[in-house]
Amino acid sequence: MSELFHQLGVDWKLLLSQGVNFLILLAVLTFFLFRPLLKVLEERKKKIELGLKVGKEAEERLLAIDKMKEEKLGEAEKTAFEIVKKGEAEAKAGADKIIMEGGKKADDILKEAGQIAERRQEEARLAMAKEAKALVRAAIIKTVQLDPNAVDAALVSQAVDEISGLSAKISRG
Amino acid sequence: MKYPAESYAKAFSEALEEHPSKKDHIIKSFLGAVYRNGDWPAIEKILNLITQKITHGAGGRVVSAEFARPLSDKLILEFKKEFSVKDHVEISLRPELVAGVRVLIDGEKELDMTLAKKINKLLQ
Numbered sequence: 001m002s003e004l005f006h007q008l009g010v011d012w013k014l015l016l017s018q019g020v021n022f023l024i025l026l027a028v029l030t031f032f033l034f035r036p037l038l039k040v041l042e043e044r045k046k047k048i049e050l051g052l053k054v055g056k057e058a059e060e061r062l063l064a065i066d067k068m069k070e071e072k073l074g075e076a077e078k079t080a081f082e083i084v085k086k087g088e089a090e091a092k093a094g095a096d097k098i099i100m101e102g103g104k105k106a107d108d109i110l111k112e113a114g115q116i117a118e119r120r121q122e123e124a125r126l127a128m129a130k131e132a133k134a135l136v137r138a139a140i141i142k143t144v145q146l147d148p149n150a151v152d153a154a155l156v157s158q159a160v161d162e163i164s165g166l167s168a169k170i171s172r173g
Numbered sequence: 174m175k176y177p178a179e180s181y182a183k184a185f186s187e188a189l190e191e192h193p194s195k196k197d198h199i200i201k202s203f204l205g206a207v208y209r210n211g212d213w214p215a216i217e218k219i220l221n222l223i224t225q226k227i228t229h230g231a232g233g234r235v236v237s238a239e240f241a242r243p244l245s246d247k248l249i250l251e252f253k254k255e256f257s258v259k260d261h262v263e264i265s266l267r268p269e270l271v272a273g274v275r276v277l278i279d280g281e282k283e284l285d286m287t288l289a290k291k292i293n294k295l296l297q
Binding site: 133136137140141144148149151152153155156157158159160162163164166167 | 240241242244245248251252255256271272273274276278282284286287288292295296
């Protein structure tokens with residue numbers, strides 16, 4: 001065996017020392033470099049994972065917020081649409097009411113105007129009748145004044161006849 | 174009024190019936206009493222009632238005739254002959270009657286033969 005090592009140019013002692021050196025170096029490196037490095041890597045990995053997780057959560061939240069925003073916007077749009085629709089309906093009802101009231105008012109005004117016109121017509125008619133009566137009366141009086149004695153005589157004769165009839169009735173009674 | 178017109182008329186008539194010889198004194202005292210009582214504004218009503226009472230007492234009627242204008246004597250005679258001497262006929266003028274006569278007998282029976290009434294009736 002040692003012959004074979006010798007023929008191959010391997011010095012087993014050197015190999016052993018190098019092996020020991022290697023083990024020592026490995027132990028030192030493991031203790032002072034690999035472990036802290038692994039720890040650092042592990043922490044970094046954890047941080048990255050945490051970051052990824054947080055990022056994913058943030059993304060999910062953003063998505064949820066977006067969804068919520070969409071929903072809220074939809075609801076707001078719906079509410080706004082309903083408000084506008086209600087407003088339109090109310091405005092239409094108000095306008096209809098105003099138009100109806102306006103129409104009624106116009107009818108009332110027309111009716112009142114008609115009544116005023118009728119009343120004025122009636123007043124004018126009455127005034128005309130009154131004037132005509134006054135004219136007829138004045139004409140009759142003027143005619144009578146042309147020969148008042150004749151009219152007086154006729155009327156007094158009528159009165160006398162009436163009184164005679166009355167006296168006869170009383171005397172019979 | 175302190176006393177009603179009817180009471181004055183009754184008192185005057187009774188006083189005149191009881192003492193017809195003191196007619197002037199009664200009239201004077203009566204008018205003085207009406208004046209003192211403050212009832213002078215109603216003297217016309219009182220006198221009308223007295224006239225009515227005396228006329229009725231004598232069996233006559235109180236006739237009030239209103240003419241539009243003074244009538245001729247002929248017409249007045251024609252009108253008056255319808256009443257007896259017991260009747261008391263008062264004649265007054267009211268131009269607003271236009272023509273004719275309005276007769277009121279005993280303040281109750283009215284006979285309106287005036288042109289004013291006929292015109293009013295015609296124009297009503």
